[in-house]
Amino acid sequence: MLKVENLHVHLNTPAGVVKAVDGITFNIQPGETVGIVGESGSGKSVLAHSLIRLNPEPPAVYPDGEIYFEDRSVLHMNKKELQTFRGKEIAMIFQDPMSSLNPVIRIGRQLTEAILAHRKISKSEAKKKAIELLNDVGIPDPAVRMRSYPHQFSGGMRQRVLIAMALASEPKLLIADEPTTALDVTIQAQVLDLLKSIQQKYGTAIMIITHDMGVVARLADRIMVMYAGKIVESGKAEDIFYHTSMPYTWSLLRSMPVLGSTRHRLISIEGQPPDLINPPKGCAFQPRCPFAMEDCAHSQPALEPRSEAHHLAACLLSESAFEEKKNQMKGVLSS
Template sequence: MGSEPQFVDAPSARDVQPLLSVRDLVTEFKTGDGVVHAVDGVSYEVYPGETLGVVGESGSGKSVTVMSILGLIPQPPGRIANGEIILDGQDLLQLSSRELRQVRGKDVAMIFQDPMTSLNPVLSVGDQLAEAILVHEDVSEDVARKRVVELLELVGVPNADQRFDQYPHEYSGGMRQRAMIAMAMANRPKLLIADEPTTALDVTIQAQVLEVLQAAKEETNAGVILITHDLGVVAEMADRVVVMYGGRVVETGTVDEIFHSPKHPYTLGLLSSLPRPDQDLERLVPIPGQPPSLINLPSGCAFHPRCHLGRGRSRCRTEEPALYDLGPMRGSRCHFHEEMAREVAEVEKATGARIEGSEA
C-alpha cells in the first residue's frame, strides 16, 4: 500500500517554494478487524498565502492526513508507516515529541470542527488564549492579556476586554469558533489548518466565520488547509483543491479546473449531487453505493464499484490507476480521464443543468 509513485505539484510552476510538502504519506490503524489504511500514499503541497481545499466524503482520509501533520495520531493503534511531511524545509516526522510540541501552536495551528470540545470548560476563554501565547513566547501575563484582547477584537468578538474573563458556555457557537481562530492566530503561524470550521453553524454565522478566517490568513500570510464537505465553501475560499477518496488523492487542480472541468468521476459525482439554487434542476444525480472499507479496499480503482464511467471495464477492476499528470499542479487518478468531457455532458443532459462553467 502507498508504494506507487505519486503525482506531486511541480515547484517549477510556482515562483516560490512550497511551505508544506506532504510526500507519499501512509497512516494506518490496527483494529480487531484488520489494518485500516486511513491515508494511503497521499502527496500534496501548500504555498505561503494560499488556501488549499481538501474535500471528500467521511472516511476519505482528509482529517487523518492533517492529524498526521500535527503529530496527533494515537500510537498505538495508529502509526505513520511511510512518507515525509516537510514544513519550511524541516521534516516533522523526524522531530521528537518535545520538538513537535514547539511546532504545534506556533508554526502550525489548527482550528477544530467543534470549538466546544476544543475549549476547556473550566477555564476562561481569555486564559486559554493567553496560555497559547505564554507557552511559546517569553512575555508577561499582562502583555499576553493585552494581545489576547487585540486578537479577540480582530476576529470580531464584541467587548473583548470583558469577554476575556468569560467561559466557553457563555459564548455562542459562532463566538467560540471566532475565539478558536484567534487562538490559532496567536503566534502568527506559517500554516493554518481548518477542519470543517463551519459545520455546526447556521448559514449566516458560517459566512461571518469564513470572513474571519480569510482575514486571519491575510493578517499572517499563512498557508491554509481547509477541510470541508461543502463545495460552496471551497468555491468561495480555496485557491486549489485536493479531492480524496478511500485514503488517496484522486484529483488535484485549481478551483476553476475542478469546478469547470472535473477529470475524475468522483469529483463529478460530488458536483452533480449538490442542489443548485441558481438553476431549476429536473433531478439530482446521487453517487450510488457507499464509500469503500479502508480495511479491504476494492481491487483496481477504489471507486470502480460506484463509477458510471468505468462501465465494468476490466482495467478499472484490476489495475490501480496512478495519479496522472495533466499539467502543472493538475492530476487525476482515473484511467479514462480523457473521457470526462463526455461524462459531464451526459450528467448535464440527465439533470437539465450545466456543471459550473463546464467545457463540454
C-alpha cells in the same frame, strides 16, 4: 513550506489495518490556501492530524513516506520538539468549538495560556495580546468578554475564539478542520470571510478541510479531492469546478443544490465508500462510478496531469472520453 511525500498512515485495529492515508504527495506554499474535500471516511482529518502528529500512536503508524516543514522532518521529531512545533509553526482549528474549549475556565485564561505556551512574555503582555486577538476575530467588547465562559458565547463566537487561539503564536500554517460544520449559512460566511482577512493580515497559509464544495469555492486557491485515503484530483479551483476530470469529483459537484434549479430532488452518490481494511484492487470509486469500464476493476489509476500542467486526476478515462460521457449523462437526465 510544507512538503508531504508518499505519506502512508495506517491505523491498527482489532478488525485489521485501516489504510487511512494511502500514498499522498503534495506541498503548500507560504500564504497559499489549499482545500481538501471528500466524503466522511475519505481520510481528510487523519491526513490533517498527521501533519502535526496528533493521531494517537498507537494505533496510528507511519509505515512509509515523509512530512517536511521547512526542511525539518515532522515524523522524526521527539515529544519536546513536537510541543514547540505545534501551535508555533502549524496551528489547528478543530471541528467542534464546544469540545475544544474548557467549559469551566474563562475564555481569557485559556487564550493567555495559549500565548504564554509559545512566547516568552509577561502575563500582562499576554493579556493585552489576547484582547488584541479577540478584537481581530471580531469579538465585541473583547476586554469584557475575556471574563466570559464558553457557554456564554454563540457557536459562531466560540469558533472565532478558537481561531484567535490558533493565531496566538502567529503560525505559518493554519489547518481548519471542518470549521463551519456546526454553523448556519450566515455564520459560515462570516467565519470564511474572517479567515480571508486573517490571512491578509498575518500572511498565514491555510489548509481547509471540508465535505462542502461551496466552502472551498469561496476560500481555496487550490483544491485536492480525497477518496479512500488517496488524492484522486488536484488543481486550481477553476480547474476542479469547470474542467472536472475525475468521476468522483463530478459526482460531488452534481450532488450540490443549485439556486434556481427546477430539479425536484438532490442527486446523491449511490453506494458506500470502500472498506479501507480491504480496499478494492482497482479504482476505489469503480463500484460507485457511473462511467466505470472493465479495466477499472483491475487497474489502479495514477494521479497524472491533464491538459493543464498543474491539474492532476486519477482516472483511466481520457479528458475527451470523460467529457463525452458527461454529455451523454446530461442527455439521459434531461430526457
